[in-house]
Every structure is written in structure tokens, then in C-alpha cells.
């Protein structure tokens with residue numbers, strides 16, 4: 086209209102008719118375009134993915150080993166149509182992102198032969214089995230070894246869903262999982278679950294059929310491993326003895342130090358047995374995992390109802406590392422030992438301190454052996 090008025094003022098009458106026609110033509114073109122957008126492009130504007138669980142996590146663009154959550158889309162509850170309300174998503178965009186730790190590259194939502202982003206290549210499912218502990222027990226080794234089984238897919242990050250991220254809801258949790266076919270099981274590991282009071286109840290609320298794996302290790306070695314790890318990150322940490330004892334000359338152990346508390350396995354197990362039968366919990370022997378990984382993995386596969394595919398053919402002992410590693414598949418040249426933070430040299434602790442800790446843990450160990458029906462011989 087503005088165009089018509091302008092020309093009616095400035096142009097001679099011989100031009101007016103032609104120019105008016107051009108203006109009307111342009112105007113009708115614009116109107117058609119607007120109508121087209123309104124009718125057909127709403128999906129494109131909304132960016133609604135065909136699978137609402139896609140793109141939850143993406144690898145960092147530098148190809149690094151950390152996952153970052155670029156989109157909080159997956160944190161939104163599903164609506165009745167199985168999609169998420171984008172306006173809510175946009176409102177939440179400014180909220181904090183989720184920190185997830187070290188992962189293997191193929192745990193991302195990136196397309197892989199088994200995960201091309203389409204339903205026919207599998208679906209994201211809540212985990213059937215969770216490695217719930219214990220910290221420094223050998224949980225990473227178990228996860229990395231079991232996930233070479235073709236019927237297992239695992240999220241490599243410690244999701245901390247049941248202890249730190251529970252408020253985000255099960256849809257958020259499911260989003261973190263890799264796609265699996267019907268025949269495959271989904272796994273994750275977060276070692277802090279074993280000592281978190283609310284976790285057994287929460288996992289049982291998700292599914293009472295969830296299979297639980299606990300990798301246990303001599304609690305004295307475990308606490309030294311735990312301290313060695315913390316010391317590597319915090320060089321000005323008080324001495325081990327200062328943290329471990331309220332009064333060392335009286336042999337009073339400080340049970341308020343989490344590193345000590347984690348090793349009181351019987352206490353934590355009691356809490357789990359309120360929600361799960363013992364038959365649903367498998368205990369991996371953390372010491373034997375190092376000396377006989379294939380033997381321990383055979384038992385894990387049996388427990389998970391899997392064919393025994395991971396066998397001693399998959400392992401070799403790496404003398405430099407001092408630990409078993411996975412043999413390289415022919416297609417890959419990448420090393421298959423666990424990272425530097427696994428298998429550290431422990432700090433030296435004097436003999437008397439070790440004996441005091443042995444005395445402290447003995448009754449808890451004996452109770453634990455009785456509860457699980459197996460003597461781990463942590464002497």
C-alpha cells in the first residue's frame with residue numbers, strides 16, 4: 086500500500102498504472118509466502134526432531150573425551166505426543182549444563198553402526214544392569230571389559246543419576262543411554278551409588294528387575310587407593326593418618342571420613358537388601374579381576390544371562406602397566422589398557438597403620454562374608 090501511495094504522488098500518470106500493477110503483484114507474492122510459511126513450515130521453525138531422545142549429548146567439537154550437554158531438550162518431560170515442549174526448553178536454555186566425566190567416544194549419541202539416530206537401529210532404554218560400586222574397586226575395568234560383548238552397550242560416563250541428578254527425571258536418564266537392539270542390554274556404572282542411602286530405593290522404583298554389580302576389594306587397599314587419588318588432585322591434603330584416625334594411639338578410626346566409610350561394605354549392603362534380593366546382586370572380586378579377568382568376566386556374563394563371549398582370548402598382561410589389558414582388535418591401533426588414573430602406585434603406609442585398619446575392618450568384613458555367602462579373605 087505504501088508503495089502505491091508513493092507512486093501516486095511522485096510518478097507521472099502514464100507510469101502509474103504499470104507501477105501499481107507491479108506493486109500489487111509484489112504484495113500478493115509476499116502474502117503467498119507468508120501463508121506458505123504458516124501452513125507448511127511450523128515443524129521446521131520448531132526444529133522438532135523425529136526422535137525426541139536424539140541429540141541429548143554430543144561430543145565436544147575438539148574430539149576430546151568429555152561429553153557436554155549442548156541441549157537441555159532431553160531434560161524436558163515428554164508430553165502426551167511423546168515429544169517435548171520446545172518453549173519450555175528455550176526457557177531452560179540459560180540453566181546450568183550437566184557435567185559428565187570421561188567417556189569413550191562411541192558412547193555418544195553420534196551415529197555408529199548400531200546407532201544411526203533412527204528407531205530401526207535400536208532405542209534408548211533404561212539400564213537393565215548397573216555397576217553400583219565400589220569406588221576404586223575396579224568398576225571401570227569391569228565396564229570396559231563387559232562392553233566388548235556384542236550384546237552389551239553401555240554409557241561410559243558416570244551419570245550420577247540416582248545420587249546427584251535424580252531430579253532431572255527418568256527421561257533425562259534414558260537420554261544418556263546408547264541405543265540398543267532388543268537383544269542387547271544397557272549398562273552404566275556410577276560407583277558412588279553403593280554408599281548413597283536413597284539409591285537402592287530409587288533404582289528399585291525404576292525397575293525391581295535391575296541387575297546390580299558390586300566390585301569389591303580389600304577395604305584397606307581400597308582406602309589407600311582412594312587417598313592416593315585424592316592426593317593426586319589435592320597435594321596439600323592432610324596426611325593419611327590424620328584423616329583416617331580420630332586418635333591413632335587409641336586406635337580410634339574416623340568413620341566420618343568417607344574414604345573409610347565406603348569400605349564398611351556390610352553396612353551399605355544392608356540398605357540394598359531392603360530393596361533387592363541377594364540373587365539380584367553380583368559381587369565381582371576386585372583382586373581376582375586383576376589376576377584372572379576372564380574368570381571374573383565369565384561370572385559377570387552368567388549373571389547377566391549372556392553367552393560367554395568375553396574370554397581369556399581377549400586379555401593379555403601388560404608388563405609396563407602391571408595390569409591386564411584388552412588385546413587390540415585387528416581394526417584398531419589404539420591402546421586398550423585403562424588410563425593412567427587406574428593402577429596408580431599407592432602411597433606408602435606404615436605397617437602399624439595397616440594393622441590398625443585391618444582390625445577396624447575385620448568385623449565388617451566377616452559380616453559381609455556372611456551376608457554374601459563368600460569369604461573374600463581380606464587378611
Ligand SMILES: Nc1ncnc2c1ncn2[C@@H]1O[C@H](COP(=O)(O)OS(=O)(=O)O)[C@@H](OP(=O)(O)O)[C@H]1O
Pocket residue numbers: 219220221222223224225226276310311374375408409410423426427428429
Ligand atoms: N585391568 C586393570 N587396569 C587398571 N586398573 C585395574 C584393572 N583391573 C582392576 N583395576 C583396579 O581398578 C582400580 C580403579 O577402580 P575404579 O575403576 O572402580 O575407580 S573409580 O572409582 O572409577 O575411580 C585401580 O585402583 P588403583 O590400583 O588403586 O589405581 C586398579 O587397581
